[in-house]
Amino acid sequence: MSSVATLAEATIPERVAGSPAGIRIDLQLIADMIAPGSRVLDVGCGDGALLDHLVHAKQVDGRGVELSQAGVNACVAHGLSVVQGNADTDLKDYPSDAFDYVVLSQTLQATRKPHHVLKQLVRIGRRAIVSFPNFGHWRVRWHLLVHGRMPVTHSLPAQWFDTPNIHLCTILDFIQLCREIGIVNEKSLAISRGGHPSPIGSLGHANLFGEQGLFLLRRK
Numbered sequence: 001m002s003s004v005a006t007l008a009e010a011t012i013p014e015r016v017a018g019s020p021a022g023i024r025i026d027l028q029l030i031a032d033m034i035a036p037g038s039r040v041l042d043v044g045c046g047d048g049a050l051l052d053h054l055v056h057a058k059q060v061d062g063r064g065v066e067l068s069q070a071g072v073n074a075c076v077a078h079g080l081s082v083v084q085g086n087a088d089t090d091l092k093d094y095p096s097d098a099f100d101y102v103v104l105s106q107t108l109q110a111t112r113k114p115h116h117v118l119k120q121l122v123r124i125g126r127r128a129i130v131s132f133p134n135f136g137h138w139r140v141r142w143h144l145l146v147h148g149r150m151p152v153t154h155s156l157p158a159q160w161f162d163t164p165n166i167h168l169c170t171i172l173d174f175i176q177l178c179r180e181i182g183i184v185n186e187k188s189l190a191i192s193r194g195g196h197p198s199p200i201g202s203l204g205h206a207n208l209f210g211e212q213g214l215f216l217l218r219r220k
Contacts, residue, residue: 023053025195026212030103030129033187033216034058038100041065041125043087044107048075055080063099065090088112091120099125106212108132109165115181122183122219131214134190136170136207154193155211171206171213178217187216 023031027050034040036058042051045064048071054060064082066072075082087104088111102125104117109132111117121128133155134140143151150160158164169177171190178185188200190210197214200206206213 023049025197026131026191026214027053027105029189029191029197029214030105030131031058033127033129034060034101036060039098040101040103041094041099042103042105043085043091043121044104044110045075045080045082046071048078048080048082050103050105051075051080051082052078087117087120091117091124094120094124096123097126101125101127101129103129105129105131106133109167109169111167114167114169115177118178118183118217119181122217126218127186128183128217129215130174130217131191131212132169132174133165134171134207134210134213135168136172137211138208139193139211141208171200171210172203174213174215175203178215182220184218184220185215186218189214 030050031053034054038060040054040060040062042062042064045051045066048064051062051064055062062081064075064080065085065087066075066082067084069084072082072084087107102121104121108114108117108130137155139153140151140156143153152159175185189197190200190206191197191212191214192209193211
């Protein structure tokens with residue numbers, strides 16, 4: 001495999017408090033969606049924090065795909081099964097229904113063809129779990145309105161010329177894309193700046209106040 005980016009740290013450093021399990025709250029919320037003993041692929045797994053938690057706390061059969069060699073090395077050093085790979089080009093090599101869950105955390109916005117990646121996620125996994133920073137958050141809107149420049153916020157800390165994000169979207173954008181490409185949204189959460197999750201009822205409210213979106217998906 002060649003090389004996809006994990007943006008969990010690059011996109012939102014220290015964005016939420018740690019959970020009782022010792023991982024970030026957003027990762028704990030993902031872990032809560034995964035049944036014990038499942039087959040899991042974590043795409044853009046970074047240093048393997050989520051994967052390590054799932055393996056030891058939920059006894060999953062876990063695998064990872066990560067861009068950076070440093071990330072791969074860190075995962076392997078902790079005994080995790082991780083390869084270097086690219087979500088845009090390498091997911092097609094996995095057979096259909098190879099995993100119970102495929103996780104893509106804080107990475108979708110860094111892919112070149114997000115719609116193709118989403119289709120691959122729900123093909124190779126019976127369920128897909130996707131999270132991303134919400135570009136519709138009120139702080140982003142306020143920054144653009146007041147300053148007229150690309151925002152630098154808690155969830156999007158990099159300058160426009162130095163960001164790994166190439167396809168930023170809002171919660172509304174993501175939900176509409178899923179509808180258009182035939183992906184079913186089974187569960188959706190808006191996560192506040194403080195790491196508090198809320199089920200998405202009102203899309204307008206979630207799009208305005210959710211700093212991150214978190215979705216449990218499946219194909220039709």
